[in-house]
Amino acid sequence: MEQAQRLQRIPPYPFREIAALKAKMIAEGKEPIDFGIGDPDMPTPQFVIDALCEAANDPETHPYDESGFGTDRYKDAIAEFAKRRFGITVDPSGEIQSTIGGKEALVHTVWAYIDPSDVVLVPDPAYSVYKVQTSWCGGAAFPMPLRAENDFLPDFDAIPQAVRKQAKMLFLNYPNNPTGGVAPLEFFEEAVAFARKYEMVIVQDAAYAEVYYDAADRPHSILEIAGAKDVAIEIHSLSKTFNMTGWRVGWAWGGGDHVEALSRAKSNVDSGTFMAIQRAAAVGLENYDAFAPQMQAEYLRRRDALIAGLQSLGCPIEAPRAAFYVWVPVPEGYTSEGFATKLLGDCQVLAIPGAVYGAAGEGFVRMSLTIKGADKLAQIDQAISNMRDGGVAW
Ligand SMILES: Cc1ncc(COP(=O)(O)O)c(C=O)c1O
Incomplete structure (x- = not known):
């Protein structure tokens, strides 16, 4: 049965390659550090x-x-x-x-x-x-x-x-x-x-x-x-x-x-x-x-750790002022998709290619501060260290 035109008009899921690579890594027992989806990892109060x-x-x-x-x-x-x-x-x-x-x-x-x-x-x-x-x-x-x-x-x-x-x-x-x-x-x-x-x-x-x-x-x-x-x-x-x-x-x-x-x-x-x-x-x-300051303080810790880490790799980035996303310019010579693929393949770091969000997102990857798993700051440190070892530099 042919699907409605409105469904056919939706572009194919642009994150397919990264998703396939992530699935392969997990199957091989290598869990990437996931800065992908923006879904809070902390519980409801x-x-x-x-x-x-x-x-x-x-x-x-x-x-x-x-x-x-x-x-x-x-x-x-x-x-x-x-x-x-x-x-x-x-x-x-x-x-x-x-x-x-x-x-x-x-x-x-x-x-x-x-x-x-x-x-x-x-x-x-x-x-x-x-x-x-x-x-x-x-x-x-x-x-x-x-x-x-x-x-x-x-x-x-x-x-x-x-x-x-x-x-x-x-x-x-x-x-x-x-x-x-x-x-x-x-x-x-x-x-x-x-x-x-x-x-x-x-x-x-x-x-x-x-x-x-x-x-x-x-x-x-x-x-x-x-x-x-x-x-x-x-x-x-x-x-x-x-x-x-x-x-x-x-x-x-x-x-x-x-x-x-x-x-x-x-x-x-x-x-x-x-x-x-x-x-x-x-x-x-x-x-x-009573609640919001705790939530904000937690993202602040993570934001500062990630920004400092990226800056230590030479990334020309300023800290975002709101939302829990870090919009990272990709190093010269990469597309956003290419850089996200390198991060995942060589550094076990999952970030989303900016081009997924529109043509003007090309040249960036998005890293979400909503990180699953224990010890968020340790995971951020690990991600930066993996990036350094993987030859990522700006
Ligand atoms: C910009 C923006 N608007 C709206 C939403 C929708 O959020 P919700 O439907 O959970 O309120 C999202 C979810 O990620 C979002 O990123």
Whole structure:
């Protein structure tokens, strides 16, 4: 049976060679040091697990969440968090939508807005969902390169006038996967003005908003910009903040029209998040201030160890200011795929070729600080030592 065209339009999995090499190494008993997938290795905090257990024992959490937008308890916790963390006001009735993680919200926001031949401005490199979902809706993704010399921010001036006029949606992702870039408030201000002028909706993916290293770099919400709700929806997730990737819980907030559009799309596909998970997520957010510093301190230790190690090999790299990714320029003479293959084959170090995230990712590999197994710093040291022994130098 022929598969749908939308499925055929997805490019083949670009990580195939590396994945095959990793499988071969494991079969030979050589476990690589894995800086690949960005999935927190630390457990969900116990207070969230306890809250889930208690909530799951309450039969009131067992039916469908008929509210459609999320339980009052969860939305109130989100609105409180908005005030405490970002100093913004969001109305729990109409400006917040509970979601099944960030990914679901991204998908359904695209479905809510994009028709065939609509243009969507998509960062390059980027999380693949923006482009794939644009394609599934028949839209055209226009890449906005994120370059080191521009602090991994898109250059709106470089977008041709005709494209600006056609564009209906603008994807932003700060803190950024895979570059670790952060968006200063002035950039969000510029983005809101740009979206207003050319009449597009901004989808700001804030999945990594709580993974940062220095109070001075504490990420902003785009809703901090006056009038942002007219043009923006921002998507948050508990996945990375509370080590809850498997739980599938997050939220979207923004202008009522945008939240309503997402809600209408998603309510025709899924039936919301298990209410016990929403209750546990509320408890998580209520205890954010006590928990987040521990999570941030752990990634800081790992980041500093990896950056120092890479610098000791001559790598011209600065420490990322947010997200748990290190975006490493490859030494001269390598493609990103070639360098990732060398790292895995000669150094038993698994990193992801930057080109996987888009054409502008060529020339980099991504190393995630979410490292499985015991003694993370020892593994980082081992990786650097393997790289030195394997002849890696910049
Ligand atoms: C940039 C970005 N956005 C969104 C997500 C989705 O995360 P989740 O659906 O677990 O919230 C990810 C996951 O890796 C991501 O990297």
